[in-house]
Structures are given as C-alpha cells and as structure tokens.
Amino acid sequence: MRLGRLELWPPLLLAPMAGLTHSALRTAILGFGGVGLLSTEMLAAARLPAERPASSPYLVRTAQESPLSYQLLLADDKIIGRVFEALHRLRADAVDLNLGCPAPQVRRAGGGSSLMDDPDRVRRIVAAARKQTSLPLSAKIRLGETLSENGLRDFCRMLADEGIDMLTVHARLRGEPFTRPPRWEWVAKVKQWVDVPVIANGSIDSVDSARACLKITAADGLMIGRAAARQPWVFASIAREVYGVAVPEPDVRLPRLYADFVASLNERFLPERRLGRLKEFTHHFATNYFFGHHLAAKVQASESIEQAWEHAEAFFALNDSERTQQG
Ligand SMILES: Cc1cc2nc3c(=O)[nH]c(=O)nc-3n(C[C@H](O)[C@H](O)[C@H](O)COP(=O)(O)O)c2cc1C
Structure with missing residues (x-):
C-alpha cells in the first residue's frame, strides 16, 4: 500500500494514542514485528517548534522507530509554516492531521473533531500543509456528529482533492463510546467515495476481527489502537495470518x-x-x-x-x- 512516497507493508498501522504511543510502546511493538507504520501520540502543533526532541516524551525516538508518522493537533493554518519546518527538522516520515478527537478540551481549542464542523477551515489547513511539504500527508476522522452520507462524502472528497494521501476512518460517531460496536460498513462507503487509500480503525484487536473488518470494509489497511497497548504482538499475528508476511510467530512472555x-x-x-x-x-x-x-x-x-x-x-x-x- 502506498502512502505518498512511502510503501507500507504490511498495511497495519499503529493508532496515535495520547500517553501511550511513545518510544517505549513503539519499541515493544517492533520487537514482534508486523507493523507497517508507527505513530506518535497527538502533538499540539503550536508547541511543537519549541519542544526539545532529546527530552520531550512526545518526540523521543530511536533510529529503529521508522517509518514514523507524526500526528498534529492544529486548529488553524497560520502557524503551519513553522510547524512543518519543525517536522522536517525532526525527520518525520509522514504527517497525520487529527480531525477526529472528541475530547472536550481539544474541541474547545478548535481542534480534533470540531474541525469536521468547519470544512472551509479544514480545506485551508490541508491546502496550507500540502504547500509546505512533500511528506506523505494523511488525515484521521470519525464519522461525524450524526450519520450523514452526503456530509461525510463531501468532507472526504474535499480532503482528497486538497492533497491528503491517505484517510483513516475511526468508524464511530463523535459521541460514541468505545463500548459501542464500530460502524465498519461506513468505512466501506468512504472507500467507494475516494481514490486515496482508506484505513479502517475501531475495535480491531485480533486476527479474526481483522479479517471481519477487511471483509466488510475492503479497506486498504487497518489501524490498531488499544489492542496494541494490550498485546503489542497483535500486528505480528495479523501480519502472518491475514497478510502472509514472514514474521516470526510471536514468542510472548x-x-x-x-x-x-x-x-x-x-x-x-x-x-x-x-x-x-x-x-x-x-x-x-x-x-x-x-x-x-x-x-x-x-x-x-x-x-x-x-x-x-x-x-x-x-x-x-x-x-x-x-x-x-x-x-
Ligand atoms: C488512550 C487513548 C488515547 C487516544 N489518543 C488519540 C490521539 O492522540 N489521536 C487520535 O487521533 N486518536 C486518539 N485515540 C483514538 C485512537 O487512535 C483510535 O481511533 C481508537 O482507540 C479506536 O481504535 P481501537 O479500537 O483500535 O482502540 C486515542 C484512544 C485512546 C484509547
């Protein structure tokens, strides 16, 4: 699977998770293998240029942690020049825009899922980001506030038209808790609407759920969150069983x-x-x-x-x- 100039194989992606997807967890996952793209936790864009890469818990990384996507939480396009300068300095392999986070403090600051309410602002952000970088650029969304085929389709097409290289869909509405079964069938719809690769996310935690999700969504890849912290070998298991990748059988201790x-x-x-x-x-x-x-x-x-x-x-x-x- 292609993400801009990156070839991702297997197409299994680590989800960005605040407080969890840092260097130590990424290293644990790499120990088992099977992951195609790693992620940082969400990074407050405004603070990024001043963070110290050697000591910031958000930025610390080893050379082995690659390819690594940096997820940005940003609310407007004015600071994008400085933010991408920092990302280039940090040698980000890819950049993801957080358009799905439902946390109230993130929404109040005009970021995360609140951006889906303001497609024009998102269009400006994506266009500005696309101008600043040739790095692969992705976006991560939820399904929206309420189910709306037209609204979601227009939003996804707008992202692709403005130069997003890959779209990850967490298959839940903004207010829906993790205990609710994901709406994978909506990822299948997104897959039909856009030409860029579509990644399915939400409650994929095993070989069986990976297979079930692929069957329903026909997604180009899968993103795994909580299961990666519970069982960092879940990528290796799915890579072997679902994608036929020759990684060793996980030796779990x-x-x-x-x-x-x-x-x-x-x-x-x-x-x-x-x-x-x-x-x-x-x-x-x-x-x-x-x-x-x-x-x-x-x-x-x-x-x-x-x-x-x-x-x-x-x-x-x-x-x-x-x-x-x-x-
Ligand atoms: C502790 C925690 C922190 C999260 N932080 C982020 C984040 O920083 N950015 C983001 O886009 N999503 C975040 N998410 C959502 C996950 O990326 C993912 O979409 C969600 O957990 C569903 O996938 P899963 O069922 O595989 O866990 C977070 C989820 C959890 C549980």
Missing part, C-alpha cells in the same frame, strides 16, 4: 515484555515523565491476566517507578502461568 517496557522508559524519559506512562500502559497490559486489576491497582497507587516495578514483580511471581493469562 508477558513479564519480560513489561520489564523491557520499564527499561525503555528509564532509558529514554526524564524521571518525572516515566511513572505516568507506565500507569497508562499497565491499564491496558494488565487485562492480559484474569487478576490483572490487582496489578493495575497496585501500579496506579505507586509513587515511583521503582515501587511500581516491585509490585509488578510480586504480581508476576504469583500470576504468571498459563492458567492466569487471558487469551
């Missing part, structure tokens, strides 16, 4: 995975930035265990990363057997 994750945080993040990220990750990772809520609660209550690690070691000693791990 949860305590080692967790230990490596903690080591990556310690190596790459400033001390005050480590514990919060471990708590975010543990919230998802712990669901691999029947008694994972015990681990999550202990890590949540920890006051240092060392204390969190001690709790995790004690938990693994008691719980790490075949019987106590979930699917």
Whole structure:
C-alpha cells in the first residue's frame, strides 16, 4: 500500500494514542514485528517548534522507530509554516492531521473533531500543509456528529482533492463510546467515495476481527489502537495470518515484555515523565491476566517507578502461568 512516497507493508498501522504511543510502546511493538507504520501520540502543533526532541516524551525516538508518522493537533493554518519546518527538522516520515478527537478540551481549542464542523477551515489547513511539504500527508476522522452520507462524502472528497494521501476512518460517531460496536460498513462507503487509500480503525484487536473488518470494509489497511497497548504482538499475528508476511510467530512472555517496557522508559524519559506512562500502559497490559486489576491497582497507587516495578514483580511471581493469562 502506498502512502505518498512511502510503501507500507504490511498495511497495519499503529493508532496515535495520547500517553501511550511513545518510544517505549513503539519499541515493544517492533520487537514482534508486523507493523507497517508507527505513530506518535497527538502533538499540539503550536508547541511543537519549541519542544526539545532529546527530552520531550512526545518526540523521543530511536533510529529503529521508522517509518514514523507524526500526528498534529492544529486548529488553524497560520502557524503551519513553522510547524512543518519543525517536522522536517525532526525527520518525520509522514504527517497525520487529527480531525477526529472528541475530547472536550481539544474541541474547545478548535481542534480534533470540531474541525469536521468547519470544512472551509479544514480545506485551508490541508491546502496550507500540502504547500509546505512533500511528506506523505494523511488525515484521521470519525464519522461525524450524526450519520450523514452526503456530509461525510463531501468532507472526504474535499480532503482528497486538497492533497491528503491517505484517510483513516475511526468508524464511530463523535459521541460514541468505545463500548459501542464500530460502524465498519461506513468505512466501506468512504472507500467507494475516494481514490486515496482508506484505513479502517475501531475495535480491531485480533486476527479474526481483522479479517471481519477487511471483509466488510475492503479497506486498504487497518489501524490498531488499544489492542496494541494490550498485546503489542497483535500486528505480528495479523501480519502472518491475514497478510502472509514472514514474521516470526510471536514468542510472548508477558513479564519480560513489561520489564523491557520499564527499561525503555528509564532509558529514554526524564524521571518525572516515566511513572505516568507506565500507569497508562499497565491499564491496558494488565487485562492480559484474569487478576490483572490487582496489578493495575497496585501500579496506579505507586509513587515511583521503582515501587511500581516491585509490585509488578510480586504480581508476576504469583500470576504468571498459563492458567492466569487471558487469551
Ligand atoms: C488512550 C487513548 C488515547 C487516544 N489518543 C488519540 C490521539 O492522540 N489521536 C487520535 O487521533 N486518536 C486518539 N485515540 C483514538 C485512537 O487512535 C483510535 O481511533 C481508537 O482507540 C479506536 O481504535 P481501537 O479500537 O483500535 O482502540 C486515542 C484512544 C485512546 C484509547
């Protein structure tokens, strides 16, 4: 699959997730393989030019973390020149525009899904971005506020006409919670409306759900979010089983995975930035265990990363057997 000048294979993409898709998680995923495009978490565009790449938890990366798409949260086109200068300096492999985030603080600032209410502003942003860069440019959307075929079709076509190279569709309306089944059939509609590659996103967490989603959507690729934090080997499994890619069968050892994750945080993040990220990750990772809520609660209550690690070691000693791990 092509994203501008990048060839993505397999067409399995890591979703941008605030607090989760940083260097440590990306490294865990790469350890298993099967991922075609990595992502940063969303980056506040206005702050980007001043961030320090060596110490910012949003920007820290190793040379192995490639190709890496940088996701921008931006509300207007005025700062785009400076923002893309920074992205070129950072050697972004691709840039994604966040048009779907429903978080109230993001919407109040005029970003995320509020942009879908103002297609003219989005048109200006995309046109300005396209002028500033030859990097692959993508956009990530939800289905909108309410279901509207005409509205969504016009919006998607506008993005493609202005030079977006790939469109990712999180198949839910703005207000819909993750517990609601995704509306994959709407990704199939988008796929028919535009010529650029369309990526399906929403509740893809296994080989079976990947197959089911592809069958319904005929999407050019799949984007995986929460399952990547729970099971960083999910890309390798889908790459092997669905796309026939020759990556090794995942050799999953949860305590080692967790230990490596903690080591990556310690190596790459400033001390005050480590514990919060471990708590975010543990919230998802712990669901691999029947008694994972015990681990999550202990890590949540920890006051240092060392204390969190001690709790995790004690938990693994008691719980790490075949019987106590979930699917
Ligand atoms: C903790 C968390 C943080 C997220 N942060 C972002 C973000 O920064 N940018 C974005 O476009 N979507 C964000 N999302 C949405 C995901 O990218 C994705 O669209 C959503 O989780 C559905 O995919 P999934 O079912 O595979 O998790 C976030 C989701 C979660 C759970």
